[in-house]
Amino acid sequence: MDKLYLENIEIFAYHGVFQEEKTLGQKFIISLELTLDMREAAITGDLTKSVHYGELCHKIEEEFKKESYDLIETAVEKIAEYILFNYDMVKCAKVMLKKPWAPIGRHLDYAAVEIERAWHKCYISIGSNIGDKNRNIEESINRIRNIKEIRVSKVSTLIETAPWGIEDQDEFVNGAIEISTTLSPKELMRTLLKIEAEMKRERLLRWGPRIIDLDVVLYDDLISSDEEIILPHPRMEERIFVLEPLNEIAPYMLHPIKNKRVFELLSELKG
Template sequence: MKNKIYLALGSNKSDRIDFIHQAINRLKMELDIVITKISSIYYTKPFGYREQENFVNLVVLLETEIDLDSFYLLTKKIEMEIGRTKSIKWGPREIDLDILLFNDLILQSEHLTIPHKEIENRDFFLVPLIEIEPDIINPRNKNFFKEHLNSLQENYILAKEIFNTNQKG
C-alpha cells in the first residue's frame, strides 16, 4: 500500500532555494518515492531564535511504500548530505525536513510526533499544506486544517512565489 506523506522543507542559509531543490531532487532519486504535489515557496520570518535570516518554506506530498521509520532516517540522511549542521534550537539551517503527516497516523515517540507537534500553530506549515490539499483533515481532532488558520497566535509568512521545479539543485 502506498503511504501518503506531507513533508515540509525549509532553509535559511546561503542559497536557500538551491538547498530546497537539492532536497527535492534527492527525494526524487529514491526508487520508491513519487512527489505528486509541490506548494508555492513561502518566505517567512524565523521562528524561535529571531537573530537570523528569513526562511523559505514549502510542502510536498509524496507517495511511497517506504515505512515511517525508514522515511524518517532518509530525511536525516538527506539533511546531512546537503550539509545541515547542528546549531542552536530553531537556529539557522541549510535544510530542514519535517514530516507533517504520514497517512492518518497519530504517533508520539522519542524522535517523532505525527502529525507534527506544531502543525496547527505555524502558518508556514498550514498555508502550503492547505494550498496543495485544501480539504485535508487533522487526524488528531478530525477538523479541517484550514480551521486552525484563524486561531494562530502569530503569522510568519512574508511573501509567496511559485516554485520553479525546473531549477537545478
C-alpha cells in the same frame, strides 16, 4: 477498495540458508492479495484498467527466480516491492510465501511468512534560511524524487516567513510537498535526515539557522508518539510557515488529533 486474489502459485526456485537448498532447489507457493480500484475495468471491460493476473503470475515467477536469497523474508519483500513499483494502480500488496519442503527434520505442512506493503500518502514541510534558499529546497526535492520508494505528487509554491523560535536570524523560505511512499514512518524520517546530512545541515542550535529542514507533518491519518517520529508533527497547527504551503496543496487534509482540516487550522491561526 477492491481486491484481486491469486492463490497458491507454485514456483520451483533456489532460496534458503543451506547450500543444498541453493543447489538442489525446492518448491515454493505464493499467494497474493492486491488492493486496487477495479470499477472502471468492470464497467468498460478494459483490461488496462485492472491488473492482468496471467501476466502478473509470469512476471512474479521471473522476479522470484532472478536471485537466490537466504531468507524467505527477503524473497517475499522483493515480490511486494516489484508489484508496487511496477503496477501503479495497486495501492496495497499482501504476499504470503509458503515453503512446504522446509528442511527442519520434522513433518510439517509448510513454513510461511506473510507481509503487507502499501503506498502511504504523506506531507513534508521544507525550509531553508542559509545560502541560496530556493536552490537548497529544489535540491532537497530532487534528492527525494531520486528515492525509489518515494513518489512526489505535489509541490507547493515557496513563501518567505519570519524565523520561529529564535528571531535573530535570516528569514526562511518554506514550502511543502505531497508524496506517496512505501517507507514506514521511521524509514522515511531516517531517509530525510540522511538527505539533510548530505546537504551539510548542522544541528548546533534548536530552531537556529539551517541549510535545509525536512519534517514529516502528516503520514496518512497516523498518530504516533514514537520518539523517533511524532505524528502528526507537534505544533504544526501553531506554525504559519507549515500551514500556508500545506494549505495550498492539501487544504482538506484532516489533522487526526485536532479533527480539523488544514484550511481551518490556518484560518484559526491567522484569526
